[in-house]
Amino acid sequence: MGTFSPLVLEPPAAHAILVASDPVKNAAAILRNALPVDNKPIRQIQKDLESISEALRIPGSKSLGPVARSVRGAQDVLSRQRDAIIKDFAPEKKAYGLDNMEKLATSLTEFQALVEAKDKQAVPIKQREALSYVGNIEEAMVKGFPFQVPPEYASRPLLLGRATLEMKVDCRETPEGPQKFIQTIVLDGYNAPVSAGQFLDLVQRKFYDGMEVQRADGFVVQTGDPDGPADGFVDPATGEIRRVPFEVRVFGDKEPIYDFTLEDLGRVNEQPVLPFNAYGTLAWARNEFENNSASSQVFFLLKESELTPTGSNLLDGRFAVFGYITQGQDALANFKVGDKIEYIKVIDGAQNLKNGP
Numbered sequence: 335m336g337t338f339s340p341l342v343l344e345p346p347a348a349h350a351i352l353v354a355s356d357p358v359k360n361a362a363a364i365l366r367n368a369l370p371v372d373n374k375p376i377r378q379i380q381k382d383l384e385s386i387s388e389a390l391r392i393p394g395s396k397s398l399g400p401v402a403r404s405v406r407g408a409q410d411v412l413s414r415q416r417d418a419i420i421k422d423f424a425p426e427k428k429a430y431g432l433d434n435m436e437k438l439a440t441s442l443t444e445f446q447a448l449v450e451a452k453d454k455q456a457v458p459i460k461q462r463e464a465l466s467y468v469g470n471i472e473e474a475m476v477k478g479f480p481f482q483v484p485p486e487y488a489s490r491p492l493l494l495g496r497a498t499l500e501m502k503v504d505c506r507e508t509p510e511g512p513q514k515f516i517q518t519i520v521l522d523g524y525n526a527p528v529s530a531g532q533f534l535d536l537v538q539r540k541f542y543d544g545m546e547v548q549r550a551d552g553f554v555v556q557t558g559d560p561d562g563p564a565d566g567f568v569d570p571a572t573g574e575i576r577r578v579p580f581e582v583r584v585f586g587d588k589e590p591i592y593d594f595t596l597e598d599l600g601r602v603n604e605q606p607v608l609p610f611n612a613y614g615t616l617a618w619a620r621n622e623f624e625n626n627s628a629s630s631q632v633f634f635l636l637k638e639s640e641l642t643p644t645g646s647n648l649l650d651g652r653f654a655v656f657g658y659i660t661q662g663q664d665a666l667a668n669f670k671v672g673d674k675i676e677y678i679k680v681i682d683g684a685q686n687l688k689n690g691p
Contacts, residue, residue: 360387361520361612361658362465365496368525368607371475373422375415379438380468382408386461395452402449408464409442424477431474438467476524481589483527487579491535491690493523497683499537502676503547508668514676517662519616523686525583525607526590529618529656531687532578536567536630537678539691547673549633555669556619558631566629578618580625581654583607595625596651610635610649614659614666617649634659634666 358364363384371377382404389400412419412435423431441464448456479494499519506512521530536542542557549556559565569576583590584604596602610617615635618628635649659666 357609357611359611359613361614361660361663362462362469364609364612365520365522365658365660366465366469366472368522369469369472369476370480370524371422371472373419373472373475375411375418376422376468376471376475379408379411380465380472382411383461383465383468386457390454390457395454398449398452398454398457401457402446405442405445405449409439409446412439412442419471422475424474427474427476431471434467434470434474438464438471441467479527480524484592487528487592489689490528491531492527492688493521493530493534493683493686494527494688495523495683495686497521497523497530497534497686498681499534499678500681501678503665503669504674504676505665505668505670506673507670513668515662515665515668517614517659517665518681519657519678520660521616521657521683522608523656526581526654526656528579528590528592529581529654531689532576533618533632533656534680534684534687535690537680538684538687540677541567541630542675543677545675547669547671547675550669550671550673553636554633555636555666556631556633557675558619558629560630566631575629577626578620578628578654580620580628581656582651584651593625598625602651604651606650606655608655610653610655612658612663613637614663615655616657616659617653617655620653628654636666 358367366380386401386404389397389404391397392400416435419435420428420432441460445460445464448460473496476495482488483492497520499521501517501519503515503517504512505515521534523530541560545557545560547555547557548559560567564575566575566577568574579592580595581590581592582596583606584596584601585607591599596604596606609615613636617633617635619631619633620626620628
């Protein structure tokens with residue numbers, strides 16, 4: 335065993351880092367923004383519904399006015415721009431997109447009724463529901479795969495799309511006594527196909543089942559270091575440790591960067607599509623000075639973006655993000671060294687894995 339540290343404790347002195355204003359720290363919102371789609375009406379609906387989170391910070395019932403305006407705005411765009419949304423569906427996903435449009439319309443009608451009834455407590459629940467339909471509509475617009483993986487990595491396990499996983503962890507000690515927690519993880523192969531694909535391949539091999547949490551220091555929760563002398567997954571086909579090439583996609587780039595960090599390229603001020611903003615961000619651990627040294631060790635980030643905002647944190651562009659915990663992430667605070675992962679399993683998207691086990 336040889337657990338890698340994913341952390342760099344001091345920023346490079348040579349660079350002046352810019353702090354991004356109001357970074358998005360909700361994992362589901364980051365994943366929506368990361369989809370390779372450019373349909374203005376559905377993005378406007380997304381913006382209207384996401385703005386409700388800010389409105390809810392207004393004390394008391396005063397917040398319901400802005401909430402109502404946002405819901406009406408989303409309803410108006412969905413009604414007036416229906417054809418503009420439908421025309422961008424991928425042919426093979428059109429039925430799925432239309433079904434989610436109907437579900438969104440129903441959800442918005444129910445949302446309006448909740449606001450009129452001044453049921454503020456129900457607003458965040460209905461907001462999440464409506465935004466889940468928005469995300470499904472956006473995903474139905476993705477046509478094929480947006481770029482070619484470099485030939486030297488094309489034979490690796492690749493996630494050509496997204497996959498949803500379920501992870502169950504047995505915690506021996508929490509304030510409420512021993513507990514088992516179930517979390518939902520979304521892997522984003524649209525922006526990190528090699529990173530997400532190699533992780534999903536290990537999940538399919540049940541590599542992490544029964545493995546212990548190996549680091550839990552308040553900054554990260556880390557696992558993936560197997561028993562024995564190897565610091566990663568030994569591929570039975572070769573008898574050697576299988577490595578994961580460094581991979582990061584920057585906003586505005588058509589495809590990810592491989593092998594080089596943004597620091598290597600002098601692009602530290604640019605924003606990755608998958609940033610370290612959300613509590614429960616999932617990334618590869620590696621040797622700090624060897625970009626392509628990741629293998630099976632992964633970590634979940636515990637610090638929120640107030641402490642590590644994108645563009646000013648020390649991890650963006652230096653470690654490869656490929657997914658997020660989207661449900662149950664708060665349980666990470668209970669994880670301690672020695673707690674056991676009972677299993678990680680695929681619940682959706684397994685068909686998007688190519689060159690798997």
